[in-house]
Amino acid sequence: MVRTKTNNIDNRICSCCGKPKNEKNYYSSKSKIFIFFQRLPICKDCIDDLFEELLKRTSYNIEKALYYLCMRLDYPFIYSVVEAAKKQTEKTGTLIHRVYIQKINSFGEVNNYGETFIDGEQMNILTAKTDDDILVDDELSQIEIDDDLKIFWGYGFTPKDYVFLELELANWKQTHKCDNHAELTLLKEICIKILDIRNKRASNESTSKEQKELQDLMKTASVDPAKANIASAGKSHDAFGVWVKDIEQFRPAEWFEQQEKYVDMDGFKPYLKNYVYRPIENFLTGIRNFFVDDDIDANLDDVDIDVNEGEFNG
Amino acid sequence: MGRSYQNYENSFKKYSGHSNQFTAPKSMIKEKERTEQWQDNLIDWITFYRRNIHRFIQHYFGVELFWYQVLWIYFMNICESFVTIASRASAKSWLIALLALARACLWPNSEVVVVAATKKQGGIIFAKMNSLKNDYPNIAREIKDFKANQNDWYCLLHNGSTVKVVPCTEGGRGKIY
Numbered sequence: 001m002v003r004t005k006t007n008n009i010d011n012r013i014c015s016c017c018g019k020p021k022n023e024k025n026y027y028s029s030k031s032k033i034f035i036f037f038q039r040l041p042i043c044k045d046c047i048d049d050l051f052e053e054l055l056k057r058t059s060y061n062i063e064k065a066l067y068y069l070c071m072r073l074d075y076p077f078i079y080s081v082v083e084a085a086k087k088q089t090e091k092t093g094t095l096i097h098r099v100y101i102q103k104i105n106s107f108g109e110v111n112n113y114g115e116t117f118i119d120g121e122q123m124n125i126l127t128a129k130t131d132d133d134i135l136v137d138d139e140l141s142q143i144e145i146d147d148d149l150k151i152f153w154g155y156g157f158t159p160k161d162y163v164f165l166e167l168e169l170a171n172w173k174q175t176h177k178c179d180n181h182a183e184l185t186l187l188k189e190i191c192i193k194i195l196d197i198r199n200k201r202a203s204n205e206s207t208s209k210e211q212k213e214l215q216d217l218m219k220t221a222s223v224d225p226a227k228a229n230i231a232s233a234g235k236s237h238d239a240f241g242v243w244v245k246d247i248e249q250f251r252p253a254e255w256f257e258q259q260e261k262y263v264d265m266d267g268f269k270p271y272l273k274n275y276v277y278r279p280i281e282n283f284l285t286g287i288r289n290f291f292v293d294d295d296i297d298a299n300l301d302d303v304d305i306d307v308n309e310g311e312f313n314g
Numbered sequence: 315m316g317r318s319y320q321n322y323e324n325s326f327k328k329y330s331g332h333s334n335q336f337t338a339p340k341s342m343i344k345e346k347e348r349t350e351q352w353q354d355n356l357i358d359w360i361t362f363y364r365r366n367i368h369r370f371i372q373h374y375f376g377v378e379l380f381w382y383q384v385l386w387i388y389f390m391n392i393c394e395s396f397v398t399i400a401s402r403a404s405a406k407s408w409l410i411a412l413l414a415l416a417r418a419c420l421w422p423n424s425e426v427v428v429v430a431a432t433k434k435q436g437g438i439i440f441a442k443m444n445s446l447k448n449d450y451p452n453i454a455r456e457i458k459d460f461k462a463n464q465n466d467w468y469c470l471l472h473n474g475s476t477v478k479v480v481p482c483t484e485g486g487r488g489k490i491y
Contacts, residue, residue: 179348240374241456241473244360245422247353253422255361262362265369268388 012037016046027101030108030115031074040073044098047073051097062086062096067123069097075104076113076120153188157195164198165191176223177238186221193217336458336472364420367391371416375450383409391417411442418475419456426477429486433467436479440467443477 011020026039058064070077085099140160168191178184193214197207218224247253255261274292332338363370368384371377390396390413400406414426430436440462447454459470469477480486
């Protein structure tokens with residue numbers, strides 16, 4: 001259709017917007033379906049719009065959007081070119097898909113990227129990371145791990161692993177007993193095993209052996225679901241009062257030497273002074289003390305408010 | 315001879331799988347089995363809760379309190395005597411029942427005594443206590459034995475604490491601790 005409407009090859013009509021445009025406004029292509037003109041039938045402006053639309057549909061995941069664009073325009077999708085395009089975009093500010101297509105067309109033959117989409121690399125769309133995931137990964141990898149944590153879990157883990165292990169152990173402790181060192185050690189091993197399984201699964205390796213080991217560990221620690229119904233297996237069989245009693249059999253269950261510790265955490269005593277002692281004193285002795293100590297809300301008053309002088313627009 | 319003892323069950327076997335978790339057999343926890351860290355952490359919490367009992371009621375019992383109730387509970391816990399003037403239906407008995415249970419729970423082997431003009435009047439507190447027991451699972455788990463009939467009102471906790479009613483008469487002398 002494009003060919004019949006215009007005889008002038010330099011002024012071809014875009015199949016998307018219908019406007020006649022110069023040859024320079026069309027990307028070249030080596031795909032067999034565009035072999036006659038050796039260019040795409042869609043102009044560069046329309047491809048810009050198309051990429052913008054794909055970005056929105058993929059929640060602004062650049063890799064996914066490029067992947068779909070390549071799929072539609074029959075270009076090979078190559079990860080290394082995507083990374084190179086990203087770097088160049090950061091420097092020059094050019095739109096990333098333009099850089100990508102230019103690179104594919106310029107170096108495709110030299111680097112054997114292939115000619116069509118089928119020749120390129122395939123992305124597992126389901127497991128592709130979003131930009132948010134990448135951001136979280138970056139934040140996690142920048143966390144500083146202190147030595148205590150390293151001694152507790154052992155060396156050789158990434159910061160992300162340490163965070164996962166800590167969260168996992170906290171979850172286990174919420175639902176299972178972890179009162180003595182033996183229980184703690186087993187729960188620790190379980191957490192590490194779960195991490196192994198996660199990592200292996202992420203790299204598409206078989207996890208059956210690790211799963212078996214995890215099940216054995218859970219059986220040893222009596223935390224598998226089969227043993228959950230046995231009396232005294234879980235936390236639900238404890239009572240706070242009994243814990244207090246257990247401790248008081250051997251030592252005082254209160255820091256009695258630190259009499260001021262945790263006293264009046266909600267600040268009731270100033271309230272008592274202002275609104276109970278003072279009125280009763282007035283009533284009984286006849287004195288007229290109407291002074292209310294405003295320091296009762298001291299915490300709120302201590303909040304500093306920054307006022308930017310001279311920038312008031314009201 | 316052997317046959318007559320064939321069906322004999324010792325208490326361990328007899329009560330295994332028993333619905334009452336405290337009757338059902340289990341291994342005893344000895345001092346050394348609880349880590350020092352665990353004990354210190356718990357003592358920290360106990361100290362905090364004993365000195366801020368309203369937080370214990372809110373956190374552990376899971377009972378939601380109004381602000382005036384928080385204030386009352388706090389001062390009832392720390393003051394030797396507490397006087398309040400409250401209208402009808404302002405949850406006075408309910409609050410006393412709650413405090414009695416919290417005190418009994420936090421101080422093992424303590425005896426909480428509810429004193430009223432007649433024993434039956436003191437039993438009102440136990441009616442509230444019963445409803446608390448039914449409504450809040452963490453309160454129920456603390457209670458081992460609960461009696462609230464026409465003649466006897468008595469609550470025994472697993473940690474050895476008791477809550478009981480004593481009439482404020484000549485006959486009630488000697489029962490107040």
